[in-house]
Amino acid sequence: MQRWQQFELEACEYLNNVFKDLPFTFKCEGGSDSLGEDIMVYKGKDHIFSIEAKLSPAQSGQFSLIPIESCGKVQYTYSRDNKFPSDSNSEKIIKHLNQNINTYSEVTQRGIAINGLQSVLINWIINHYKTKSSKFIITSKGIGSFKAIVPIDQLRDNFYVHACLRRKRSGSRKVPNYQYELAETLAQTHFSGLGLGIKGFEYDGKGISLTLKSSAQLSKDQRYLPENMYISSDRRGKNRYIIKKRSSTNNINVVFSLVYKHETSTGLEALRSELMKYL
Structure with missing residues (x-):
């Protein structure tokens, strides 16, 4: 079992123990599926929202691009194979890549850092998680360490956000x-x-x-x-x-990652306050 899987299980057990006085159940569901919710919150049989489990540093989403060559020039477009539709943030990222195509044309598995779009990158991740019905991120920097629970809308104050363009084998x-x-x-x-x-x-x-x-x-x-x-x-x-x-394709992807800024447990009251809305 990989460390991120251990953390997901540990986080789920932690939440169930902390909130055992309330009629909610936290279930690990994400597994290796990057498109699925990591931890689903249930009241009885009803799924009310989800929580992302991220062992920092952690990948936090991605989308695929299709390179189209015309008149000897490459331009990127949003792949139709992406599970979520393009939004204004992904369009801004693609526009930036195409305007600086000389920097982003030779893509390898090592990746090319995407710079100068910090606010856009943060907004993409926030929107991505909200699309998945996720309201919080539970994070830490190690197994058996502190647990920080961060509301999705407070992501920019608590995480460093990075993105790169790289070739990556498609998911399973x-x-x-x-x-x-x-x-x-x-x-x-x-x-x-x-x-x-x-x-x-x-x-x-x-x-x-x-x-x-x-x-x-x-x-x-x-x-x-x-x-x-x-x-x-x-x-x-x-x-x-x-x-x-396993997929045999090797796509060009914009890959996002998060690094937690702090090293303290926090956020239990914010999560409890959200849960109380469903009572």
Whole structure:
């Protein structure tokens, strides 16, 4: 389990413990899906809002660009494959890139820092989180350390915001139905070679998952399967893993990141005040 995953679980447990006197439940939902909410807040069965869990420094959103060449000149446009529509902030960022195309044309995986747009970058992140129904960010700089809870609208006072333009492999997706049988065969062969047995497979909205007969510490290399598939930890059960499909594309992305400015616990009263509105 990666450190950001540990922090998400730790933050969820922390919130459930602190607010155990109120009829709300905090559930970890984000996982590796950058488009999903990290922590969802429920009153009974009703989802009322979400909280972003960010172990600082942390990635805080992205959108893809399509380079279009015309008359020997490259211009960027907003990709139709983005899950959220373009807004005025993304349009300003794209305009800045195109006006300084000599700086931003040779894009690699190392990335090129986007400078001179601090206010626009902050506003993009705020709008992005609000689109996801997120009202707060819970953050820290380490596992087992302080917990700061920041209202989304106070982001600029509490975080340094950075953005870069870089090539990045597209995110993973669930294995398509027609490849379930192939995924099972590949997983059985793979884990057999590692001396591990599979207890069974399950299928749901997240795709195909499996449960091992015994616990295992899988290295990064041991998580890869043929056919661009890989094994990801599934927090819904012990020794459980999801089989996912890796993308073969290498897109140009504007990638945002946050760095928390302080090192103190704060924000519990602000969150409690928001929760009380739903009673």
